Amino acid sequence: MTGQGKTTVATGLMAALGGAGHRVSGHKVGPDYIDPGYHALATGRPGRNLDPHLVGEDRVAPLLLHGARGADVAVVEGVMGLHDGRLGTGGFASTAHVAALTRTPVVLVVDVSRMSRSVGALVKGMADFDPAVEVVGVILNKAGSARNVAEITRSVGLPVFGVVSRDERISRPSRHLGLVPASEREESARVVERLGERIADQVDLDALLAVARSAPDLDAGPWDPDREVSAPTAGKRPVVAVAGGRAFTFRYAETEELLTAAGCDVVAFDPLTDTSLPAGTRGLYLGGGFPEVYAGELAANRSLLADLREAVRGGVPTVAECAGLLYLAESLDGAPMAGVVPAGARMTERLTLRYPEAVSPGDTLLTRAGERVTGHEFHRTALTPGRGENPAWEVEGSPEGFASPTLHASYLHVHWAGHPRLASRFAEAVHDAPSPAPAPAAPVRPSPTTRPTVPGTEPVADPLRHHGDVEARDGLLDFAVNVYPGERPDWLDRTLRTSLDGVGVYPDPEPACEAVALRHGRARGEVLATAGAAEAFTLLARLRPWKRPVVVHPQFTEPHAALEQAGHTVTAVLCAESDGFALDPAAVPEDADLVMVGNPTNPTGVLHSAESLRGLCRPGRLVVVDEAFMDALPGEPESLAGERIAGLVVLRSLTKHWSVPGIRAGYAVGDETVVRGLARVQTPWSVSAPAIAATVACVSDEAGTEAERRAKEFDDWRTDLEAGLREAGIGFVPSRAPFVLARVGEGVHARLREQGIAVRRADTFPGLGPDWVRVAVRPPETTRKLLAALARS
Structure with a gap:
């Protein structure tokens, strides 16, 4: 029955039997992918699904025998309630249906935490409901007092094979689509081990094995993938790259077995960590999973996305189901994906759960017009638009998905063991695909002395190193660079000129540090x-061998680039547009040992609360808050620069507010142990004499008065800009910084350049697309020129 603890008991039973020296195979009734992942951990063999809807009644017993080949005992976990199947079909594809097809004795798992003698009535009803199903006993789960257990045992009338008490240590977390897959939980193996120990102590394994031996032989032979498909008699075995890892955990084991039998080499790759497709890839299978949970990390792996995009657009045969469809979309909750499928995906409140029959509306990579398949859908995302000109399926009367001679992408999951012709056609297309071209040479990064091309709408070669200053050249009116547009104070210019008198000796940063x-x-x-802050990012990247560094996006990309340059794999956590790009500390992975976040954030202008930033701090983690624009806010609200918190470092830059981008001046303040470590990896004399002098001057009391005046001026200018955008009907993110993130529409960035105006393109910031631009605040008379140009664009 649903919620009774079937998965807990079944997985624990598999582990306990394995621990007792038996070879165990694990099986799951229904289409679910998550439970078989735990079964695989418990048995050391692939978890298998038994579903008459997906594969047909005649294949259920052969698939059971195939999965149990070489095992001593097979344990089959049911689905929902014993007799709950596809609605309107009289229990078709229910646990009872599969038990009857496989002549498997049934042991009921009953949650008795809130019941007593009623358990007897419940069990009797289950046992008598269908004569074709043999209910042989029960396991009492979440049991309480011995007295209540005795009362229940007397009422049941069937053997009680075990009494399992509640244990919170073996509870499993859930999320919007159910349980968290085993591969996403680092402690999963230990949880399964504890389950096995507990079941071994509280369940009569010998009695259950005796029941298993009583099951009659099946009048069927094991399913054999070699009989379902054929392979070419000669030639090399082409590589089919299959997405795996934490974000892509859903696929049936038989799919890979069919492809292998069809003469392909199946090679797994992890879209979160691998930077390119497997060598020689000639086919792609992108199955299900939870890409929405890892959208930021998937988006940050730009190298693999580019490789994938090139492969699919180049005609590599590709099958994408559900998560794979989202991965090929243009974006997922604002995070840029591969951009192969012309649609965007968003999380919704509505859960789509159906068990349909689908029809092929035309000839595709996998199907022929009019062919029917059975499948299932289970997702909480929606695609806009939901289909292309050539949909992959017609499901319940509506077209769905995207199809072409080389691509088949939709939400529908299909078990290829039930429809082996799909595997055959895909494998044939892979065999016929041209051999992959040699890998292109790595792109050459522009050197600091090389002027990069400033594009209008075409992609930037290296988004993490794209800087706004290249946008504002060629005499354009500058709304791209966030440097204060007014004159520098006389006292600062005098300080800089005087500092040149000391360039004949090595610089001493001590006065700057003291100030x-x-x-x-x-x-x-x-x-x-x-x-500057740039050096601080590099020092932090080199400080430790970070295990899981996190950068919170959208924000200034230089921290991300510095970490990658130091050889780290970066986890990107995206602040959601639906939440106003606010920081959610809970979105940061618990195992992150370095977290970098901007405040206020560039380019959104969002000011995170000091409380939420403090919430990121914990033992064993370094939190770095980049306050590069904090001095542009009157009173510097939410600043942590003056707070002593273990594991916290705050960075500041003088570049923007004091109009000195050519003087790389900045500083780090925070945890003394961390600061001492940064000093150890800092190159001697890296801070120049002018930068030291500027720092001393810009943190003085005299500077404080001027800084506050400029901050209030920025506030007035930003209010004027936001009012103009609002009047023009242009969406924007309410900002606290000296810039505003505005959604002007795709292509407007280039059209503004044609009118002599530079704004900062925002599609180089992870989590934003080409319809966003960042606009630096300027005096009202200058802002009016921008607004007029926007009206013409």
């Missing part, structure tokens, strides 16, 4: 002067 310590009320050892 910053005084400015923020910190001890001297808590401060490190740096050559």
